Amino acid sequence: MPEIHVANLTKTYGATRALDDISFVVHDKEFLTLLGPSGCGKSTSLMSIAGFEQPDSGSISVGGSVYFDSESRTSRRAEDRELGIVFQSYAIWPHLTVFDNVAFPLAVRRYSKAAIRAKTIEVLDLVEMSPQARRYPHELSGGQQQRVAIARALSASPSVLLLDEPFSNLDAKLRDRARGWLRGLHHELGLTAIFVTHDQDEALSMSDRVLVLDGGKVLQSGTPEDIYRRPASRFVADFVGHCNFLTGVVVGNDRRRELRVELDGTGANLIVDTPTVLAAGTPITIAVRPEAIDLAPETASDAQRQNCWPVTLSSASFLGDHYDFETEMGPGPLTVQTTNAVSGGQLRVHIPATACAILTP
Amino acid sequence: MVSAVLDSAPPRASTRRRVLPETMLQATIWLGVTVVVVGPLLPLLYASVRTKPIYQAGGVFSLAAYRQLFGDPAYWRAVWNTAVFSGIATVVAVGLGALFAVLCHRTTMRFGRVFTVLLLAPIVLPPLGLMVGWTSIYGDSGYVTVVLAKVLHLPVWQLSSVLGMGLLGATVFMPIAFLTCRAALEGTDSALEDAALGAGASPITVIRRITLPLLRPAILNSAILVFAISFEALGIPLILGQSAHIDLYASYLYHGWQNSPTPDPAFVSAGAIVLIVFVSGLLLLRSVLLGAEQRFISVSGRRGGAHRPLDLGRWGPVATGVVALYVLVTAIVPMVGLMLMSFVQVLSTLVPPWQLITGDNWRIVLHDPTLHRSIVNSLVLAGGGALLTVAVVVLATFVAHRSRFALRASLAPTLMYPRAVPGIALGIGFFWTYLMFTPGSLVRNNLWGELLVLSVRNLTLAYIVIYPSMTRIGRDLDHAARASGAGWARTCRRILLPLLRPAVIGAYVLVFISMLNEFDALVFLAKPSTQVMSVTMLQNFTRGVAGPVAALAMVQTLIVASVLLIGAVALVRSRRHA
Numbered sequence: 001m002p003e004i005h006v007a008n009l010t011k012t013y014g015a016t017r018a019l020d021d022i023s024f025v026v027h028d029k030e031f032l033t034l035l036g037p038s039g040c041g042k043s044t045s046l047m048s049i050a051g052f053e054q055p056d057s058g059s060i061s062v063g064g065s066v067y068f069d070s071e072s073r074t075s076r077r078a079e080d081r082e083l084g085i086v087f088q089s090y091a092i093w094p095h096l097t098v099f100d101n102v103a104f105p106l107a108v109r110r111y112s113k114a115a116i117r118a119k120t121i122e123v124l125d126l127v128e129m130s131p132q133a134r135r136y137p138h139e140l141s142g143g144q145q146q147r148v149a150i151a152r153a154l155s156a157s158p159s160v161l162l163l164d165e166p167f168s169n170l171d172a173k174l175r176d177r178a179r180g181w182l183r184g185l186h187h188e189l190g191l192t193a194i195f196v197t198h199d200q201d202e203a204l205s206m207s208d209r210v211l212v213l214d215g216g217k218v219l220q221s222g223t224p225e226d227i228y229r230r231p232a233s234r235f236v237a238d239f240v241g242h243c244n245f246l247t248g249v250v251v252g253n254d255r256r257r258e259l260r261v262e263l264d265g266t267g268a269n270l271i272v273d274t275p276t277v278l279a280a281g282t283p284i285t286i287a288v289r290p291e292a293i294d295l296a297p298e299t300a301s302d303a304q305r306q307n308c309w310p311v312t313l314s315s316a317s318f319l320g321d322h323y324d325f326e327t328e329m330g331p332g333p334l335t336v337q338t339t340n341a342v343s344g345g346q347l348r349v350h351i352p353a354t355a356c357a358i359l360t361p
Numbered sequence: 362m363v364s365a366v367l368d369s370a371p372p373r374a375s376t377r378r379r380v381l382p383e384t385m386l387q388a389t390i391w392l393g394v395t396v397v398v399v400g401p402l403l404p405l406l407y408a409s410v411r412t413k414p415i416y417q418a419g420g421v422f423s424l425a426a427y428r429q430l431f432g433d434p435a436y437w438r439a440v441w442n443t444a445v446f447s448g449i450a451t452v453v454a455v456g457l458g459a460l461f462a463v464l465c466h467r468t469t470m471r472f473g474r475v476f477t478v479l480l481l482a483p484i485v486l487p488p489l490g491l492m493v494g495w496t497s498i499y500g501d502s503g504y505v506t507v508v509l510a511k512v513l514h515l516p517v518w519q520l521s522s523v524l525g526m527g528l529l530g531a532t533v534f535m536p537i538a539f540l541t542c543r544a545a546l547e548g549t550d551s552a553l554e555d556a557a558l559g560a561g562a563s564p565i566t567v568i569r570r571i572t573l574p575l576l577r578p579a580i581l582n583s584a585i586l587v588f589a590i591s592f593e594a595l596g597i598p599l600i601l602g603q604s605a606h607i608d609l610y611a612s613y614l615y616h617g618w619q620n621s622p623t624p625d626p627a628f629v630s631a632g633a634i635v636l637i638v639f640v641s642g643l644l645l646l647r648s649v650l651l652g653a654e655q656r657f658i659s660v661s662g663r664r665g666g667a668h669r670p671l672d673l674g675r676w677g678p679v680a681t682g683v684v685a686l687y688v689l690v691t692a693i694v695p696m697v698g699l700m701l702m703s704f705v706q707v708l709s710t711l712v713p714p715w716q717l718i719t720g721d722n723w724r725i726v727l728h729d730p731t732l733h734r735s736i737v738n739s740l741v742l743a744g745g746g747a748l749l750t751v752a753v754v755v756l757a758t759f760v761a762h763r764s765r766f767a768l769r770a771s772l773a774p775t776l777m778y779p780r781a782v783p784g785i786a787l788g789i790g791f792f793w794t795y796l797m798f799t800p801g802s803l804v805r806n807n808l809w810g811e812l813l814v815l816s817v818r819n820l821t822l823a824y825i826v827i828y829p830s831m832t833r834i835g836r837d838l839d840h841a842a843r844a845s846g847a848g849w850a851r852t853c854r855r856i857l858l859p860l861l862r863p864a865v866i867g868a869y870v871l872v873f874i875s876m877l878n879e880f881d882a883l884v885f886l887a888k889p890s891t892q893v894m895s896v897t898m899l900q901n902f903t904r905g906v907a908g909p910v911a912a913l914a915m916v917q918t919l920i921v922a923s924v925l926l927i928g929a930v931a932l933v934r935s936r937r938h939a
Contacts, residue, residue, distance in 0.1 A: 050840075050844060051843070052840050052843070077843075077848075078840070078843040078844060079843045079844070079845075079846050079847055079848050080846075081844075082846070083844060084844070085840070085841065085844040087837040087840065087841060088837070089835055089837045090837075091835060091837035091838045091840065091841035092841075093838060093841070093842075093856055093860075094860065095859040095860055095862075104842070104845050104847070104855070105845035105846055108845055108846040108847045108851065109846055152841070152845065153844075156845065156846065
């Protein structure tokens with residue numbers, strides 16, 4: 001089964017670098033997500049693997065066969081790459097029925113009529129679309145069209161599935177359902193999948209591994225937990241979920257795994273739980289997730305507690321399943337997310353030492 | 362269990378093979394189109410700088426033909442006449458086109474949709490039929506002219522003048538301005554007009570101060586186009602200018618060719634080259650201006666949106682009356698005149714038409730072998746030529762916009778270029794091409810030669826119908842086919858072609874009609890055995906035979922009407938799933 005190797009991929013459009021020396025490996029049966037804002041290079045990477053974009057340099061190989069290599073001037077044609085692709089627009093052919101859409105990859109491969117029929121029905125069963133086999137695309141709902149697109153991508157039994165923002169045209173409810181369904185399908189079929197999205201929830205909930213891209217570069221690669229809990233850079237922290245950034249200077253390493261940081265402008269000392277050892281005087285930035293911060297009315301014992309400071313409330317908003325509070329701690333704002341309402345009076349925040357992530361400058 | 366399903370791929374019946382490498386196919390298409398478009402211009406240029414025709418030995422390179430052309434006072438008279446004619450035609454056509462577009466698409470004027478169809482009718486009406494109709498009614502001895510002059514003793518106009526020809530030209534070219542302005546109107550936000558209404562301006566003021574100024578780029582664009590096209594007008598001076606001995610540029614070349622003491626004179630080729638350079642320059646200027654204009658359009662915010670018509674109030678009926686009068690005077694009355702003429706020997710004010718009714722003209726059309734043959738030739742040429750043209754343009758559009766062929770970028774301008782070559786110049790170019798090269802003798806003096814000219818001339822028309830539809834087909838649709846394993850040829854055949862079907866039908870109908878109505882490019886190639894209806898009509902009319910010409914024009918109109926009807930039905934059927 002295939003491993004996908006992407007090495008040193010570079011692509012420029014005029015003055016912009018769409019891909020800036022990107023390298024990554026997708027392991028067999030892995031569900032890898034390329035996550036990033038628009039223009040970060042995620043779709044260009046995917047379309048380079050699919051063969052619809054021609055990188056300027058680098059190499060791509062799938063399961064040992066070279067698809068693209070600028071050194072040896074190899075570029076296998078898109079139609080010979082044997083991949084399954086699901087497009088953002090679905091790209092279901094409007095003049096063909098559901099059956100003919102799904103049967104097309106098999107017809108191209110010149111299977112016998114009976115084999116095409118049997119295989120198409122099997123795949124349509126898999127995506128629960130057999131009852132609609134005789135319908136035309138314009139007679140289907142968005143969710144059904146999307147399943148036809150996936151069925152078509154799977155019908156020629158590819159071992160690699162490429163998905164380019166397949167859920168972006170679905171409404172929120174349907175998107176949730178489709179996520180679970182696709183994850184299950186991936187698991188059952190044992191495919192290697194590359195999934196492109198700008199939606200962090202999709203990336204976190206579906207992937208075995210996430211690659212965060214920006215400006216044509218891979219910023220971080222890791223499991224969803226890694227990416228969320230231990231973002232390597234300010235961009236990753238900010239892009240994946242909301243984040244507070246605290247800047248300060250290292251005062252000292254108190255004990256093993258404990259870093260004491262003097263926060264800028266407040267003089268307050270923040271204890272950070274980390275294996276990293278840094279020399280005193282090093283300026284650093286720390287990321288803290290809003291939901292990791294505890295907000296409560298101030299009590300007498302708070303002054304003695306570590307990482308505990310009084311704050312003033314500047315705004316509060318209710319978002320259904322949680323509250324967002326904008327608070328002022330010393331010179332800077334701090335966003336806190338809680339599940340319970342907190343009412344006025346003197347408030348304090350508590351930032352757990354384990355919730356602080358040190359960002360590489 | 363499920364993975365077992367997907368792993369159980371049946372063995373392939375046979376491996377995939379490509380009959381022709383796709384690059385070979387694409388190169389063939391590219392080369393074919395480029396050769397037929399650029400090819401004929403070179404022999405034309407060559408003929409214009411040789412002292413003797415290509416087929417005569419002993420010629421040398423010389424600019425004598427150009428000297429002879431520029432030294433001929435008649436040439437400069439024709440140039441001046443053409444400039445005045447084109448100026449009048451442009452100003453009137455663009456002024457009316459813009460006004461009618463605003464009235465039909467931005468105001469509460471009644472019958473806007475009906476008027477749109479009627480105003481666009483000159484595009485498909487046989488131009489020669491319209492001209493003959495005009496002469497029969499408004500000509501110097503036309504029905505209306507005579508009624509006004511002899512019966513009512515009013516001062517009358519003279520249609521056989523540069524002014525008269527300019528006005529007829531304006532009605533023929535008005536649809537171009539109308540369509541351009543309409544497209545621009547559909548692209549602008551009616552909120553701009555609402556804002557002016559909200560600021561207290563009356564609807565008439567809004568049209569004058571907001572709508573028309575916003576149309577300025579479209580007006581300029583269509584003005585250059587109309588000016589360029591009217592510069593090459595051949596039918597109008599031949600039909601109307603003959604009696605007054607007024608030549609325009611194209612008819613000067615035509616007469617020079619026909620009346621020259623030496624056959625195939627070089628100065629005509631030189632004149633054609635000068636005309637090509639002039640018209641190409643104008644159209645180049647237009648595309649430069651269009652490019653500049655596009656930049657402004659792209660920065661404007663919301664486009665389209667809801668279009669609320671401007672309420673004309675008590676001016677509404679006036680507008681309806683003006684447009685109705687225009688349609689009546691320029692199209693309906695001349696077409697009725699044409700029909701009457703086809704049923705009488707002479708159309709005279711002295712005798713009521715019903716006393717002159719005769720079937721002779723129609724009998725001639727049906728029984729005269731020459732006329733009969735020209736009808737068959739026309740149908741064969743238009744039917745086969747439209748098929749060839751549309752097929753070539755579809756293939757070329759695939760190569761130009763949906764392939765990775767190295768030279769694809771040059772195809773779109775190549776397909777657009779034939780429109781910039783005046784029909785008469787294209788005709789002379791092909792005349793020389795067929796003489797100069799041995800394969801040319803295969804198509805010389807037969808219908809194949811005329812078919813090729815007509816096809817080249819109509820490449821642009823087919824392309825501008827098909828290209829917009831092609832851009833509306835998302836690239837993902839062919840990417841999905843490639844990802845499914847289909848090669849370029851199969852993707853084009855199975856995915857793109859079926860999706861293009863409505864555009865292909867539309868292009869076929871329009872090219873068919875255009876070929877049926879064409880004569881400019883054919884007058885130099887037609888031999889008695891290969892004459893088509895338009896050329897037969899032109900030559901008979903200039904010889905003073907009007908009745909059968911009118912009947913032939915009616916036949917042509919009927920063919921056009923039936924093709925439009927069949928096309929409309931086919932179009933509706935083809936849009937089931939799109």
